[in-house]
Amino acid sequence: MTAPTAWLVTGATGQLGTDLQALLAGADVTALGRRDLDLTDEAQVRGVVGAWRDDVLARGARPVVLNAAAYTAVDAAEDDETVAGLVNGSAPGWLAEELAGRGRLVHVSTDYVFAGDADRPYRTDDEPAPRTAYGRTKLAGERAVAAVDDDAVVVRTAWVYAAHGRNFVRTMLRLEGERAQVSVVADQTGSPTWAADLARGLVEVALSPARGVLHATDGGATTWHGLAQAVFAGAGADPARVLPVPTTEYPTPAHRPAYSVLDGTGWAAAGLTPLPAWEPSLRACLAALGALRT
Template identity: 55%
Template sequence: MSRLAVLVPGGSGQLGRDLAALGGADGSDIEVRAPGSAELDVTEAGAVVEAVATLATSARESGRVPVVINAAAYTAVDAAEDDEERAFAVNADGPRVLAAACTSRRVPLVHVSTDYVFSGDGDRPYEPDDALGPRTAYGRTKAAGEDAVLGSGAQAWIVRTSWLYGAAGENFVRTMVRLERERDTVSVVDDQRGSPTWTADLAGGLLELAGLVAAGEGPRRRILHCSGGGDTTWCGLARAVFAELGADPERVRPCGTDEYPRPAPRPAYSVLSDASWREAGLTPLRPWPEALHAFFQDS
């Protein structure tokens, strides 16, 4: 495997932190720099150009192959409905600037995207070539980011994922841990289905992809899907969290989406097929219940 130097915009988020942790593991051939938005704002073109130029120069001087993994994103799904301009700046303009900088320095780019680019009304796992139909500002801006990257001429890959949780930041799993302590019962929607994905597992997959790209063996397909194996509902995931905590899963009560209206509609079905990931020779992520158990063992 090639020795890598990886730049991770969005390094203060849950995925960025796990990418940095894996890259810094003992004996790793991967060197990761993961600046947060305060250090590297992807909407600031000058800063992005400088960061990619520095990565390219320092990597090649040290005999490493440079790769950018873009984990920066505006992910406040409900807030984006009233702040689509800012969401577009981060989710679409930022990737466009990154892709241009990567093109000029001949640095490969792996861009992380989301299940929200689909309509969410499917009945089978989504494939990369399925028609897009985002129904939220967040989904529209992420779809625009994909278009910007793919149309840039950069040596780039899009990796869509779903239902992320990790040790850092706010996410559904951490919220359920808190609510288990605070409430006797919790009502959770049971009519939205997807694939929970531990950011540590996704980080490992992204670095595996980066290794292939650095070795000149990047997948022919430029859009890939990577998420935890299997699928469940938010209620099913919440009950699994309670079980991991040693609490009674029946304290989680199923309810319908209509009982919890939100500014941004949630997709009823957002399961992503990992066939493209497997076809690329990449290691599929483990089943989501195994990953959730490992998350709690690691916490």
């Protein structure tokens, strides 16, 4: 008989963590936000996760950690790489070590581990070359998990948004109601990914035998400008109110990848359900927000 699964969700108050909790409602779930688990504190991480793991095993269940926590302030990380390095780089290794031989880890990573200058979707075996502190620290986390070489999978994703929290889609909806026109960069390309879709994928991969590194984003690709236009159109507004501008008009401390589409063929090859195309998922998110008008 297969042991029941007990889940621990880190980053519980974030976009992805919130949707993971909603998806796992009714299951054996422990959800830990920043106030519950300080990922810069090795002793606390090992103590909290180790105690949870031991309790789960004592109950005859299988411990699975979904690590949705991260230092995601991309620009702030440029001046705060030490802290970002603990959260994004060291903590995933601590989690992997606490679960080694006794549980499973699903760790979420990012497209920022790549340089962002490709002309085709990045494969899992392409050489990482991060150009930001955020990307460097996330790559360090991937390598820390790999070094443990146990029952773990790293899932890279990109351009995540949700029906809650602070994100690009909700910002565009707000600006549609506040401004006659909005300028959005049109020379950065990626795959918008609804957190609800990603949550389903993470739970599926957690219950699978997959290991190593996989890519999971909603299907297709667009620019930030194209995504903003789709938000306006879905909300019943004129997409022409979204004006295209180059990245050079919005300089930021951290470099933004010009192209960060991820190749998801490995996900399907592992027998996992491909995430939906980004357009219908965006409409589903808008509907959840009560904003869909077309």
